[in-house]
Amino acid sequence: HAKELGRNRFCFFTADLQAQAVERLQLEAALKRAVERDQLLLHYQPRVDARSGRMCGVEALLRWDHPEAGLMAPGQFIPVAERSSLILELGAWVIDRACQQAREWIAQGWSDAVVAVNVAARQFTSGHLDTVVQQALARHGVPARALELELTESMLMQEPDAAVDMLRRLKAIGVRLSLDDFGTGYSSLGYLQRFPIDVLKIDRSFVQTIGCGPDGAAIADAVIALAHRLKLRVVAEGVEIEAQRRYLLAQGCDELQGFLFSRPLPPQALALPAPAHALVDG
Ligand code: C2E
Ligand code: MG
Numbered sequence: 001h002a003k004e005l006g007r008n009r010f011c012f013f014t015a016d017l018q019a020q021a022v023e024r025l026q027l028e029a030a031l032k033r034a035v036e037r038d039q040l041l042l043h044y045q046p047r048v049d050a051r052s053g054r055m056c057g058v059e060a061l062l063r064w065d066h067p068e069a070g071l072m073a074p075g076q077f078i079p080v081a082e083r084s085s086l087i088l089e090l091g092a093w094v095i096d097r098a099c100q101q102a103r104e105w106i107a108q109g110w111s112d113a114v115v116a117v118n119v120a121a122r123q124f125t126s127g128h129l130d131t132v133v134q135q136a137l138a139r140h141g142v143p144a145r146a147l148e149l150e151l152t153e154s155m156l157m158q159e160p161d162a163a164v165d166m167l168r169r170l171k172a173i174g175v176r177l178s179l180d181d182f183g184t185g186y187s188s189l190g191y192l193q194r195f196p197i198d199v200l201k202i203d204r205s206f207v208q209t210i211g212c213g214p215d216g217a218a219i220a221d222a223v224i225a226l227a228h229r230l231k232l233r234v235v236a237e238g239v240e241i242e243a244q245r246r247y248l249l250a251q252g253c254d255e256l257q258g259f260l261f262s263r264p265l266p267p268q269a270l271a272l273p274a275p276a277h278a279l280v281d282g
């Protein structure tokens with residue numbers, strides 16, 4: 001019976017508004033249970049140093065191991081969670097689990113591991129993000145430098161003054177802050193200078209056009225220049241082909257992330273980088 005409902009959710013009722021509301025509520029209820037039933041998990045995608053190719057961190061990406069639908073990507077359920085305070089619970093779970101994993105990697109010898117976590121708008125504007133972060137770091141005994149929070153321009157621009165305040169509190173804890181999908185949101189360059197952030201992540205859409213036409217790389221070039229002028233690190237996401245890697249390296253992009261290097265993987269499947277001293281020793 002549950003299986004049948006599951007199928008209905010995806011096919012028959014989608015045209016009907018009332019049924020859509022029911023579908024949303026069902027998905028929301030199932031998602032709530034997913035937290036309790038341990039169906040959520042994090043996959044991790046490497047971020048590599050553009051020059052050395054060495055893995056210098058990972059991005060945690062949420063997955064839902066749904067009993068009927070299988071492994072679901074965040075696009076299929078994060079928007080549902082974002083409609084209610086469920087996103088706060090989910091977001092806190094992600095931060096906690098990412099810290100637990102960071103602790104494990106550090107213990108395994110990856111001493112400078114950095115785990116980046118995506119933050120939802122509601123989570124950021126709730127006013128409690130700093131507390132959630134501090135508690136998770138303390139619970140797992142993880143140094144703040146091992147955690148990076150990925151924010152978006154739009155969530156900062158909702159209430160820029162309150163945002164600056166929260167960003168300062170997070171910086172005071174010592175975590176790294178990045179702007180995800182940079183260039184796709186509503187942003188103001190003036191505010192960019194006021195926000196105490198460390199990293200710009202060039203959106204995948206601007207990486208994918210590199211090599212396409214005379215202006216295909218224009219935005220990527222501009223973001224790299226802007227980041228370095230503001231003394232920020234710059235990461236390119238969605239790097240899929242060698243030509244993109246070579247171009248971004250030549251332009252001075254600091255870190256690269258994308259299917260060219262690895263898809264997001266369960267933590268056990270990740271090959272940890274050799275300790276930094278091993279590289280120096282040859
Ligand atoms: P994002 O933060 O921009 O994450 C990058 C997305 O691009 C991931 O999709 C990743 O699998 C995908 N990707 C990475 N490399 C490539 C590539 O070379 N080519 C292509 N085509 N795609 C690539 P995913 O895992 O489906 O996540 C989608 C979005 O869901 C994320 O975009 C992020 O905004 C959100 N998300 C993921 N995990 C969380 C979470 O824990 N909390 C919140 N609030 N949002 C999350
Ligand atoms: Mg991200």
Ligand code: MG
Pocket residue numbers: 180181201203237
């Ligand atoms: Mg992104």
Ligand code: MG
Pocket residue numbers: 181203204237
């Ligand atoms: Mg993106």
